[in-house]
Amino acid sequence: MSTFYVIAFLSIVFSLLVIFAKNPVHSVLYLILTFFTFTIHYILLNAQFLAVVNFIVYMGAIMVLFLFVMMLLNLNKDTEPGKHYLVKIAGVVAGGCLLVTIVASVKALGKSQPIILENTNLGLVKNLGKVLFGEFLLPFEVSSVLLLSAMLGAVLLAKKEPKTA
């Protein structure tokens, strides 16, 4: 029980550090830590396939992509000017209002049942694969088209520059 609360506290702290860190590279590093706590959450929920995929895709691929772009653009010298405090305060107030609304609506639901795993092999690859390739076969194929179009779009965006210049 206490494991969940410790990890939840850590994920909140790290995600706060993501948006309040001055240096964008530090933001990326804190985001990696946040995703690591999410992986631990998935393991606690016994979703082992999602834990592994989260670890590989987010912490491996996407974060490396972010860091690579950040190093490519060399943004360390022009940090954000911290002038517009009014805009920042307005943003924090707006996010806080959203949070208060959601929390109040959850509170209005009353007490909830604890999570009980009836089927302990729910999140295993064998079980998920059966659902994914049976019931969700069409969305799976459509998502492959989505990834293909994203790849084509990225290549086109990268190739267009020398022609116009």
Next chain:
Amino acid sequence: MENITHTIQTVPLNHYILLSAIIFAIGVTGVLIRRNAIVIFMSVELMLNAVNLLLTAFSAYRGDASGQVFVFFVMALAAAEVAVGLAIIVMIYRNTNSIDINVLNRLKW
């Protein structure tokens, strides 16, 4: 396996909803207050991950594997979004030498 099952049986579903709501609100705040386009992207990733966690918690609560399959689709979507978005950001940086959101007002009508 028995240990993990024992651990989550004492966590109410409401606490997962509250955790996801907090992370989602942090992501929204990040989009609103930061001016660096890449950090805004990372805040969007935070929001997507909050939803992923909630879907997984609901999936475990209901004993239904569909929620975890949805998380898989959300991850595919996030990967596509990051690939195209970062390409666009690199192009914008090449053209304007900046990724400050306040400079990127060429799309306004």
